[in-house]
Amino acid sequence: MIESYKQAIEEFKRVDHLYFVTLKYTRTVDVLRSTVERLISTYQHAVDAVLKCMKEEKAIPELPDSPVARAELLKEKVTEENIVNYLDTYLMLRRLMRFGYTKREEYRRHVTMVVDFEGEPLNVDIDLLKEYYDQARDMLRYVKSKVESYVDEPT
Numbered sequence: 001m002i003e004s005y006k007q008a009i010e011e012f013k014r015v016d017h018l019y020f021v022t023l024k025y026t027r028t029v030d031v032l033r034s035t036v037e038r039l040i041s042t043y044q045h046a047v048d049a050v051l052k053c054m055k056e057e058k059a060i061p062e063l064p065d066s067p068v069a070r071a072e073l074l075k076e077k078v079t080e081e082n083i084v085n086y087l088d089t090y091l092m093l094r095r096l097m098r099f100g101y102t103k104r105e106e107y108r109r110h111v112t113m114v115v116d117f118e119g120e121p122l123n124v125d126i127d128l129l130k131e132y133y134d135q136a137r138d139m140l141r142y143v144k145s146k147v148e149s150y151v152d153e154p155t
Contacts, residue, residue, distance in 0.1 A: 001052035005147045008045035012140055014038045019133055023126065027111040029103040035129055036093055042136050043090035046143045047071050050078075053146050068094065086139040089132060096122070 018035040044067050051070055054060045054077060064070050068091065075087045096115055104112040104123075113124040 001049050001056065001147055004045045004049035004052060005143055008042050008049060008140060008143060011038055011042040011045060012136060015042060015133060015136065019129060023129075027107050027109065029101070029106060029111060029113045032111065032113045032124055032126075032129060033097070033101075036097060036124070036132070039132055039136050040090065040093050040097065043071075043086075043093070043139065046136075046139050047074050047087070047090070049143050050074055050146050080142070083139065083142055086135050086142075089135050090139075093132065096124070 015035060015038040018031060018038060023031050023035065047067070047070050048063075051060065051063050051074055055063060059077065060073065064073055071087050071091055075084050078084060078087075096117060099115050099117055101113045101115045104110075104114055110125060115122045115124060
């Protein structure tokens, strides 16, 4: 569980760099997609860390194999509404990456990845990416509170 938490932190550092550095100088949809992929990876490791804590506490019998099943299991077990919303965002981002997309205003401030998401257009731009970034940061705070009793050293 500690290893999963540390991997989530490392992935989030990459998201941080992509958002605040790379996207500043390279305003392309490819950078937006890379950032979303790293956010998904961050969430995946965070979910694993919390579920491993729950397994250690014998709150769940075993971990499901698929990442989606793990997220769904955590949604069932968690009582905090904001964490459930973060998990919904994670699952939505996973679905989002499977759909086709078009590019709009590349190399400009308002670079946008337009995704035909379940029949409706979804505009993923820098501002929406910031919301996803903030949600992932809050999710990591929650994960830290869950695993800190298992961590010997401060992180």
